[in-house]
Amino acid sequence: MDIYLxxxxxxxxxxxxxxxxxxxxxxxxxxxxxxxxxxxxxxxRKKRMFELWKEGNxxxxxxxxxxxxxYSDNNENILANFGKPNPYTNMKLDLEKFSNLFYNSIESLKxxxxxxxxxxxxxxxxxxxxxxxxSLGYLNDFNFSRKSALNLKFDKLNISKNSFAIxxxxxxxxxxxxxxxxxxxxxKEVLKETEIISDxxxxxxxxx
Numbered sequence: 364m365d366i367y368l369x370x371x372x373x374x375x376x377x378x379x380x381x382x383x384x385x386x387x388x389x390x391x392x393x394x395x396x397x398x399x400x401x402x403x404x405x406x407x408r409k410k411r412m413f414e415l416w417k418e419g420n421x422x423x424x425x426x427x428x429x430x431x432x433x434y435s436d437n438n439e440n441i442l443a444n445f446g447k448p449n450p451y452t453n454m455k456l457d458l459e460k461f462s463n464l465f466y467n468s469i470e471s472l473k474x475x476x477x478x479x480x481x482x483x484x485x486x487x488x489x490x491x492x493x494x495x496x497x498s499l500g501y502l503n504d505f506n507f508s509r510k511s512a513l514n515l516k517f518d519k520l521n522i523s524k525n526s527f528a529i530x531x532x533x534x535x536x537x538x539x540x541x542x543x544x545x546x547x548x549x550x551k552e553v554l555k556e557t558e559i560i561s562d563x564x565x566x567x568x569x570x571x
Contacts, residue, residue, distance in 0.1 A: 365442075366386070366388075368385060373431055380531065387404045416448045418449065419450050420451070420453075421495060424448050427447065454497070454500030465486060465493070466561075467485075469486070480536050483545060483550070484530075490520065491509060491512060493512070494511040494512035494514075497567050497571075500571075501567075525552065529553050530553060532545065
């Protein structure tokens, strides 16, 4: 069993939304259901993690760039032993996937009030992951922050700070169940920006 710290703390990006991201890598005979609280740990078997490394998956690159080993039951660093992940080759498919998530979430947000927090959270997720994948696959730059879309070397997302903060808050509400609820006025504020966000998606998709 190996335990790693990754995420904003490892990047030194500390704000009021920062939490502790923990990764557990376990062997074939270890039981993740009884050992780990999956609300606190991302749990992967060693075989699956190695597959991500071979795929050049963005999560593998994320861990390669910033994960810090904090415990190993055999005094080895599994991720370091894996070496460098293979090149990331699925960028186009991933960008299309997150683009579709964005547009589907917009439709859901317009059609119903019953899942506003979830839909806004999915908007944030689609924007963040789209930017991170574009940055890794096209710009050759590691950019896994929550604010990845604002931190791009080129083609930054240009929406208001307040609208982005609303989306970020919705993500925290959806994943952690904490924070101030999103008002109808705030939802409308975000919806006014969706054309700008859509143009940003399309600009990048035309490049790849």
